[in-house]
Amino acid sequence: MRRLRILYATLVFVFLYLPLGVMVVYSFNASRFSMAWKGLTLDWYVKLFSNAALMQAAFNSLLIAAVAATCSSILGTLIAMALQRWRFPSRKVIHTSLFVMMMSPDIVIGISLLVLFMALSLPLGFWTLLMAHITLCVPFVSITVYARLLGFDPHVVEAARDLGAGEYKVFRYVVLPMVFPAVLAGWFLSFTLSIDDVIISFFNTGPTFEVLPLRIYSMVRLGLKPEVNALCAIMILITAVAVFVSQRFLKEKS
Amino acid sequence: MKNDGFFKLAVIVGAISWMAVFAFVPNILVFLASFSSTSSENFIEPGFSLNNYARLMDTTHLEILLSSLRLSGLVTAICLVVAYPFAAILARTRKPLRGTLLLLVVIPFWTNSLVRTYAMTAMLNSSGIVNNALLALGVIDAPLAMMYTPGAVVLGLVYTLLPFMILPLYAALERLDRRYLEAARDLGASPWRAFWKVVVPLTMPGIVSGCMLVFLPGIGMFYVSDVLGGAKAMLLGNFIRDQFLTTRDWPLGAAASVTLTVLMGLMLLLYWKSAARLGRKEA
Numbered sequence: 001m002r003r004l005r006i007l008y009a010t011l012v013f014v015f016l017y018l019p020l021g022v023m024v025v026y027s028f029n030a031s032r033f034s035m036a037w038k039g040l041t042l043d044w045y046v047k048l049f050s051n052a053a054l055m056q057a058a059f060n061s062l063l064i065a066a067v068a069a070t071c072s073s074i075l076g077t078l079i080a081m082a083l084q085r086w087r088f089p090s091r092k093v094i095h096t097s098l099f100v101m102m103m104s105p106d107i108v109i110g111i112s113l114l115v116l117f118m119a120l121s122l123p124l125g126f127w128t129l130l131m132a133h134i135t136l137c138v139p140f141v142s143i144t145v146y147a148r149l150l151g152f153d154p155h156v157v158e159a160a161r162d163l164g165a166g167e168y169k170v171f172r173y174v175v176l177p178m179v180f181p182a183v184l185a186g187w188f189l190s191f192t193l194s195i196d197d198v199i200i201s202f203f204n205t206g207p208t209f210e211v212l213p214l215r216i217y218s219m220v221r222l223g224l225k226p227e228v229n230a231l232c233a234i235m236i237l238i239t240a241v242a243v244f245v246s247q248r249f250l251k252e253k254s
Numbered sequence: 255m256k257n258d259g260f261f262k263l264a265v266i267v268g269a270i271s272w273m274a275v276f277a278f279v280p281n282i283l284v285f286l287a288s289f290s291s292t293s294s295e296n297f298i299e300p301g302f303s304l305n306n307y308a309r310l311m312d313t314t315h316l317e318i319l320l321s322s323l324r325l326s327g328l329v330t331a332i333c334l335v336v337a338y339p340f341a342a343i344l345a346r347t348r349k350p351l352r353g354t355l356l357l358l359v360v361i362p363f364w365t366n367s368l369v370r371t372y373a374m375t376a377m378l379n380s381s382g383i384v385n386n387a388l389l390a391l392g393v394i395d396a397p398l399a400m401m402y403t404p405g406a407v408v409l410g411l412v413y414t415l416l417p418f419m420i421l422p423l424y425a426a427l428e429r430l431d432r433r434y435l436e437a438a439r440d441l442g443a444s445p446w447r448a449f450w451k452v453v454v455p456l457t458m459p460g461i462v463s464g465c466m467l468v469f470l471p472g473i474g475m476f477y478v479s480d481v482l483g484g485a486k487a488m489l490l491g492n493f494i495r496d497q498f499l500t501t502r503d504w505p506l507g508a509a510a511s512v513t514l515t516v517l518m519g520l521m522l523l524l525y526w527k528s529a530a531r532l533g534r535k536e537a
Contacts, residue, residue: 012336012416019376078269083269094269100522106474107511135277198366202495203498235365239365
């Protein structure tokens with residue numbers, strides 16, 4: 001029975017990792033046109049870094065992810081604190097909506113924001129994509145930070161209030177230091193969400209501002225290419241590092 | 255203390271207006287658009303008619319809708335059957351190892367799903383790994399045509415979405431108090447009966463949220479069907495995208511999107527009901 005369990009778990013992990021592993025290995029394969037192994041090369045990585053359009057798209061992706069993650073961390077933390085500390089009209093509605101937004105299929109979010117931007121006649125590009133990614137990320141930050149806020153002793157905040165701290169001071173010197181690991185975890189989460197997003201970017205950016213997943217999408221549709229393998233290998237590495245770091249922050253509970 | 259009220263007010267007003275502008279208004283606009291019509295000058299000509307929903311029920315459109323639901327249902331069922339035992343094994347693994355294994359599930363969870371879909375093409379290609387392995391083993395004489403089939407789309411969706419099923423199931427199974435299971439066994443229930451009457455009801459919120467996280471993207475992830483299915487398997491997501499970007503029939507696309515939202519609403523109700531039954535209401 002125990003052996004069976006180990007075997008089963010191993011099989012699932014193989015299923016999850018084999019395709020990724022194969023892709024990483026083939027990103028070093030010297031053969032261009034076939035899957036046959038023709039020896040080790042770094043050519044595809046060199047080619048990748050000399051592709052100006054691709055590098056621009058990668059830079060755009062990192063830029064949007066960093067800005068969106070920062071904005072949504074601030075916004076998401078403030079919303080989480082408001083929901084947890086204060087009673088105000090529509091509090092319950094906002095709380096439920098955040099949960100619903102987190103569950104919403106990307107295509108529904110992408111379409112609804114596209115319609116909003118069209119209604120406001122905003123040209124699609126950096127700003128619309130930024131707003132769309134912030135909208136995507138805020139619920140994840142809020143829910144993460146909110147969960148951590150629930151775990152704290154409310155007396156700490158009460159003590160600060162009794163000692164004369166205003167709401168801003170309570171936030172800056174009591175709440176924020178307490179939830180900071182969750183905020184950082186939220187930042188990394190948002191960063192990966194933004195870098196990984198295909199569908200929302202597809203609808204909410206224009207030709208003036210191309211991001212990496214869309215660039216990959218157009219390359220992938222043209223078939224297998226070793227450069228794409230190399231690019232994907234790098235993206236897997238970035239994700240793995242981001243996940244690892246954010247897990248570290250969440251683990252620092254005590 | 256002078257700025258006290260100001261900070262609080264600013265945060266609350268900010269939160270409410272942000273939600274209003276980016277969550278409520280866009281969805282209301284899509285909802286309204288689904289009742290409007292389209293003209294050559296405007297994507298959306300305001301008005302009220304159920305015409306778009308009627309058009310969605312045409313034979314061709316209905317066929318796309320139903321086949322997309324069927325496909326995603328199949329993907330969800332496969333993910334549930336594969337992930338449940340796996341999550342149970344994970345939940346019973348000892349502490350230090352469990353953390354590592356969990357991390358190994360989380361990494362693909364966060365890896366770009368387009369990258370993962372693309373990785374699948376290298377497996378299924380006529381010169382890909384699976385075909386090479388089968389040829390080498392002498393199971394087949396000529397490469398199988400696995401790409402651009404509905405089966406490839408199902409496999410691709412299972413591959414990209416499996417972690418989204420594993421994680422909520424794991425969370426539910428890890429919280430499960432094993433004493434209930436022991437009690438059921440002591441009272442004479444067979445393992446099978448104890449599983450269906452005790453474990454399944456207690457992990458129902460995890461099952462429902464896992465199914466939701468697989469089923470809904472399974473309808474919407476148009477690039478999986480583009481990359482792996484060619485033009486053969488059309489998801490509702492492909493249909494919605496085409497209405498907005500190719501055919502420019504926004505009202506029809508909006509109606510399809512509203513349909514998807516209603517489906518999500520139904521699944522959320524199911525989730526809250528199952529969570530409330532266990533006495534832990536979330537959100």
